[in-house]
Amino acid sequence: MKNTHITNKFSALSQAKFKAILSLSLILLTSFQLFAQEEFSKEDELSGTVTKDRAWWDVLHYNLKVEVFPETKTIEGTNTITYKVLDEEKVMRIDLQAPMEINKITQNGKKLKFKTKGNFHYIKFKKTAEIDSEQAITISFSGAPKEAENAPWDGGFSWKKDEKGNDFIATANQGIGASVWWPCKDHPSDEPDNGVALSITTPSHLMGVGNGRLISEEDHGETKTWNWSVTQPINNYGVNVNVGDYTHFGATHEGIKGLLDLDYYVLSHNLEKAKEQFSQVPMMLNAFEYWFGPYPFYEDSFKLVEVPYLGMEHQSSVTYGNGYQNGYLGKDLSGSGWGLRFDFIIVHEAGHEWFANSITNSDVADMWIHEGFTAYSECLYLDYNYSKEAASEYVIGTRRTILNDRPLIGTYGMNNRGSGDMYYKGANILHTLRQLVEDDKKWRALLKKLNKDFYHQIVSSQQVEDFMSTETGIDLTQFWDQYLRTTMVPKLEYKQTSFNEMAYRYIDIIEGFDMPVIAIINGKEQWIHPNAEWQNFENKGDIKSLKFKEDFYIEVDKVE
Numbered sequence: 001m002k003n004t005h006i007t008n009k010f011s012a013l014s015q016a017k018f019k020a021i022l023s024l025s026l027i028l029l030t031s032f033q034l035f036a037q038e039e040f041s042k043e044d045e046l047s048g049t050v051t052k053d054r055a056w057w058d059v060l061h062y063n064l065k066v067e068v069f070p071e072t073k074t075i076e077g078t079n080t081i082t083y084k085v086l087d088e089e090k091v092m093r094i095d096l097q098a099p100m101e102i103n104k105i106t107q108n109g110k111k112l113k114f115k116t117k118g119n120f121h122y123i124k125f126k127k128t129a130e131i132d133s134e135q136a137i138t139i140s141f142s143g144a145p146k147e148a149e150n151a152p153w154d155g156g157f158s159w160k161k162d163e164k165g166n167d168f169i170a171t172a173n174q175g176i177g178a179s180v181w182w183p184c185k186d187h188p189s190d191e192p193d194n195g196v197a198l199s200i201t202t203p204s205h206l207m208g209v210g211n212g213r214l215i216s217e218e219d220h221g222e223t224k225t226w227n228w229s230v231t232q233p234i235n236n237y238g239v240n241v242n243v244g245d246y247t248h249f250g251a252t253h254e255g256i257k258g259l260l261d262l263d264y265y266v267l268s269h270n271l272e273k274a275k276e277q278f279s280q281v282p283m284m285l286n287a288f289e290y291w292f293g294p295y296p297f298y299e300d301s302f303k304l305v306e307v308p309y310l311g312m313e314h315q316s317s318v319t320y321g322n323g324y325q326n327g328y329l330g331k332d333l334s335g336s337g338w339g340l341r342f343d344f345i346i347v348h349e350a351g352h353e354w355f356a357n358s359i360t361n362s363d364v365a366d367m368w369i370h371e372g373f374t375a376y377s378e379c380l381y382l383d384y385n386y387s388k389e390a391a392s393e394y395v396i397g398t399r400r401t402i403l404n405d406r407p408l409i410g411t412y413g414m415n416n417r418g419s420g421d422m423y424y425k426g427a428n429i430l431h432t433l434r435q436l437v438e439d440d441k442k443w444r445a446l447l448k449k450l451n452k453d454f455y456h457q458i459v460s461s462q463q464v465e466d467f468m469s470t471e472t473g474i475d476l477t478q479f480w481d482q483y484l485r486t487t488m489v490p491k492l493e494y495k496q497t498s499f500n501e502m503a504y505r506y507i508d509i510i511e512g513f514d515m516p517v518i519a520i521i522n523g524k525e526q527w528i529h530p531n532a533e534w535q536n537f538e539n540k541g542d543i544k545s546l547k548f549k550e551d552f553y554i555e556v557d558k559v560e
């Protein structure tokens with residue numbers, strides 16, 4: 001850790017503590033990267049690219065029915081995909097990962113022929129469909145889906161037991177993809193415009209909880225079916241099935257767009273703990289609606305659902321497994337103390353409702369849009385509920401988790417994400433940008449406009465970057481290229497050249513990077529405009545003390 005802000009701030013004891021937490025947080029932040037392939041296979045290309053057999057049909061709705069069999073750890077179900085025809089093509093690719101199998105595909109009651117090649121299934125239609133027409137196919141599937149050994153990081157189905165011995169089952173499949181258990185077009189660029197109907201059939205003593213609202217339940221004696229409905233566009237990885245000995249409690253929240261239903265599904269024996277811990281939800285909603293605008297899914301309600309793993313941003317059913325305690329599993333990722341003032345999973349995963357679920361990346365290479373803004377939302381939660389200083393200390397504290405191992409942006413078209421630094425380097429970049437904007441009112445207006453303009457949309461990093469340049473009135477081209485596309489942290493070198501003069505310049509920057517920063521000279525803040533060349537600053541009086549505002553994510557080095 002070369003970051004001087006951190007070494008200055010932490011005692012030997014907290015350094016040791018920090019290392020312990022760092023190793024924990026690295027599991028969170030970089031486990032995806034440990035296995036990241038920099039050489040890509042045909043499989044990566046096929047899963048990461050909108051190929052011809054994916055591009056001609058636009059998903060309008062999924063009607064997904066699934067039954068879980070805990071005894072055999074298997075599932076079976078059907079998915080009716082309604083889509084709009086965009087082009088005259090005959091081959092349609094459906095994703096479903098082995099060992100799951102497609103048993104049958106039908107259209108208008110007639111069986112369709114398909115060929116399976118690994119995780120991809122190709123339907124060949126006899127003739128092309130009329131452009132702009134709406135069509136539907138129904139896929140029957142079954143099997144033992146990949147089991148998640150370490151959810152939510154490796155992904156798949158978790159077949160666990162709760163403390164009372166009841167089955168406690170959940171899916172989490174970010175990264176590996178929704179097609180690990182259900183057949184779909186598994187690419188982030190196509191969300192079902194009209195949502196998902198999700199029916200979960202469970203043994204009758206258990207309950208199935210999905211996304212959106214519970215519409216009805218059917219009692220079949222030995223089993224029950226729980227019918228859920230999502231009316232808004234939803235990313236595939238957000239669709240989830242949770243089964244357990246659930247009990248429900250709820251409330252309504254007076255939000256900025258009206259009354260918002262809050263529904264909580266927790267294990268029966270955790271009801272009291274949950275009622276206390278989830279009282280943080282209104283604090284979170286107030287903070288995020290203040291900074292980002294309305295919660296993006298009033299129609300589908302806000303939910304927290306207890307699961308046997310840490311948590312995930314499943315849209316309108318955020319899953320929770322943080323043990324009813326503050327921090328990240330009881331730890332403060334920032335080391336500033338502020339991380340223990342809130343339940344990390346409630347705040348972080350719900351932050352994703354704005355960034356990931358409402359504003360979704362078009363390619364996972366741009367996933368920093370999800371994680372950077374959401375990690376930054378933790379600091380805005382503190383800003384709203386505590387103070388601007390708290391927010392600042394927290395986000396600066398999280399710099400100790402940044403590795404600068406790889407750029408934040410991954411390789412496009414390969415289902416490849418960038419560095420785990422997308423979380424807290426992402427947050428620190430945005431915090432730095434707030435300094436450049438200076439005016440907090442303007443910064444808030446900008447974040448709200450971002451959420452309004454890109455509401456329920458699928459966007460690229462470039463679109464977000466351009467938005468920021470336009471709205472701030474600052475050409476941020478070099479800023480984004482430096483921070484998102486390289487691993488270099490700009491280093492500000494400075495030296496005092498006389499009693500009242502200092503010289504400064506940047507090193508470790510791309511060509512043209514010239515971000516201004518604030519020097520604090522004799523306690524007084526002063527903008528300076530460093531670039532690659534040495535420049536001189538002449539103070540009116542002697543320079544008795546000199547430092548640089550820590551809110552900018554740069555390194556600072558005094559040279560002789």
Ligand SMILES: [Zn+2]
Nearest residue numbers: 348352371374
């Ligand atoms: Zn996240």
